[in-house]
Amino acid sequence: xxxxxxxxxxxxxxxxxxGPGLIYGMFTSRMPALTIQTGADEAQVGLxxxxxxxxxxxxxxxxxxxxxxxxxxxxxxxxxxxxxxALPLTGLAATPxxxxxxxxxxxxxxxFVDVAMNTQAIQIERAxxxxxxxxxxxxxxxxxxxxxxxxxxxxxxxxxxxxxxxxVLGLYLxxxxxxxxxxxxxxxxxxxxxxxxxxxxxxxxxxxxxxxxVSYSAEGSVAEWGSLLLFTVKxxxxxxxxxxxxxxxxxxxxxxxxxDRLRCAFGDFPLMLAGAGLAFxxxxxxxxxxWPVLCLFGYALMGIGLAPIVPILFSRAGNTPGITPGKxxxxxxxxxxxxxxxxxxxxxxxxxxxxLGTALLVIPLLCAILVAGSWAFRTDEKPATCGGSF
Numbered sequence: 001x002x003x004x005x006x007x008x009x010x011x012x013x014x015x016x017x018x019g020p021g022l023i024y025g026m027f028t029s030r031m032p033a034l035t036i037q038t039g040a041d042e043a044q045v046g047l048x049x050x051x052x053x054x055x056x057x058x059x060x061x062x063x064x065x066x067x068x069x070x071x072x073x074x075x076x077x078x079x080x081x082x083x084x085x086a087l088p089l090t091g092l093a094a095t096p097x098x099x100x101x102x103x104x105x106x107x108x109x110x111x112f113v114d115v116a117m118n119t120q121a122i123q124i125e126r127a128x129x130x131x132x133x134x135x136x137x138x139x140x141x142x143x144x145x146x147x148x149x150x151x152x153x154x155x156x157x158x159x160x161x162x163x164x165x166x167x168v169l170g171l172y173l174x175x176x177x178x179x180x181x182x183x184x185x186x187x188x189x190x191x192x193x194x195x196x197x198x199x200x201x202x203x204x205x206x207x208x209x210x211x212x213x214v215s216y217s218a219e220g221s222v223a224e225w226g227s228l229l230l231f232t233v234k235x236x237x238x239x240x241x242x243x244x245x246x247x248x249x250x251x252x253x254x255x256x257x258x259x260d261r262l263r264c265a266f267g268d269f270p271l272m273l274a275g276a277g278l279a280f281x282x283x284x285x286x287x288x289x290x291w292p293v294l295c296l297f298g299y300a301l302m303g304i305g306l307a308p309i310v311p312i313l314f315s316r317a318g319n320t321p322g323i324t325p326g327k328x329x330x331x332x333x334x335x336x337x338x339x340x341x342x343x344x345x346x347x348x349x350x351x352x353x354x355x356l357g358t359a360l361l362v363i364p365l366l367c368a369i370l371v372a373g374s375w376a377f378r379t380d381e382k383p384a385t386c387g388g389s390f
Contacts, residue, residue, distance in 0.1 A: 006128040010135065012182035013124055015175055016076055016117045017136045018143035020110050022172060023087050025147020027106070030154075030161045037161060040096040048096065052103040053341045059111025060334040066112065067326035071186040072119035075112055081176065083109040084169040091162030111333075118329040122318030123184040126325070131386060134259030134311035141253045186326070204376070205328050208317035211373045212336035215309045217343035218279065218302075218366045222248045225347055225360065226299055229286070233357045236292035247296045248303040255307025262308065264386040268316065269378040271308050276370035278305030283363045309370060310336065316377065 035045055067075050086105045093099035121136040147168075154164035226244035230236035255275075262271055282301030289295050317332050318325040350359035 006124070006130055008182045009124050009128070009184060010132050012179035013117065013120050013132065013136055014139040015179040016080060016113070016120065016183075017139040018146075019080055019083065019172060020113055020117070021140040021143025021145075022147040022150075022168065023083060023106070023110070023143075025144040025149075026151045026165060026168060027087065027090065027147075029148045029151025030164060033155060033161050034090060034093070034099060037091075038093050038096050038099045040099065044096040044100075048100045048103050051100045052107040053337075055104040055107030056111040056114075057334065057337060057341065059108045060115060060330060060337060063112050063115035063333075064324075064327045064330035067116060067119060067186075067330070068324060072116045072123065072326055072329075073183045073185060076116035076120055076183060077180060079109050079112040079116065081173060083113050084173055087169060088162055088165045091160065091165050115326065115330045115333050118314050118333065119186070119318065119326045120184055122315060122325040122329065123186060125315060126187055126319065127184055129386070131260040131263050131315060133315040134256045134263065134308060137311045137314075138253050138256035138259075141249060141256065145249065145253070186324075200322070201327075201331065202320050202322050205317045205320050205323055205331060207373065207376055208313040208320075208328075209332045209335035211370060212310055212313045212332045213339035214366050214369050214373070215306055215313070215339075216336040217339035218283075218363055218370075219248075219306060220340040220344045221347060221360065221363050222299060222302065223344070225344065225351075225356065226286075229356055229360060230292050230295055234290065234292045234295055236295070240292050240296070243296055244299050247300040251300045251303035252307045255304040256311060259308040259311055263312065268312050269374060272312055272374035272377055273371060275305045275308050276367055276374055278302070280305075280364050280367035280371065283360075283367060287357065287360060287364070305367075312377070 031045070034040075040048065063075070083106070086102070086109050089102035089105060090099055093102050117136070118133070121133045124130075124132050150168050151164060154167075223245055226248065227241040230244055231238060231241040259271075279302045282298040282303075282305055285298030285301065286295045289298065313336075314329060314332055317323075317328040320328060347359050347362070350362070
């Protein structure tokens, strides 16, 4: 019976993780149509995306207070349907200003959902003593792939963005009543610990946030600059260059689907050390290889190497004594996404001044920081959440 309850809770949490991925995948895949629909130029598109990112950061910063006051379960159940209602607003936009305002709403609601769903994953680990955060992040990635495919399908059929968003999210919300009862109540502390967490943020949680910033920055470099590197520096065709992010994402999804089992089999320290090492080797291959196909292999290696790192960081931060899972999730999310917002544009400045190939030498350095940071996780041979079987 307990295993059945865990399975239902994990499936429900996977549903809530898949939603933001689905929405982000559709939004990015239909961005050309939204640009045409509103008549936005490149500068305006940049400002629109900035509005989306800044709004998300604001809600990430505010989410800890909201979760502490109303619980992650309540925040997740409220903001998931609001997020699904927010995306169609972009399909109704007729001007760049309207699209920007709609993206602010999407960014705000997505930030609240992001922290709440990560907190829920940690609550499942604490309640059932089984790791699941890695599978949850895999669900987000799968949602992103499905969202991109759905966007491509509706675009191919000539359907408007509004029809695209309403149809897909309408189907998604049909499962909401099934997932809702299996969300978890919040616990401020593990059983047997003091019930009043300290106001001071533990140094280990801050370290998890810093490493999340580094990991997300490395991931963002692939999304923003990987295909451009292959096309402009390595001489790849547009078709081959377009495969970069796909190769990276596929191996990352695979790595995260098995990440929870690997954590229980080997422990967090060996998994983080090996993963960061693989990511380092993958990026070195990309930078030194003159062959585009080998570069694709390097990016695939980088994807499977980075796959377990962020889920481990969320899990370990959320299970650290002296801080609630909601505050830990909010901090790691905020610091991690700051890297995505700031680092890829900074690479553009470096590339302009030194060349793209030289600028991307920063990425192996980030992977080396992850290798060094993994030593902070060597104290426990196995995570505390590996108390049961799958």
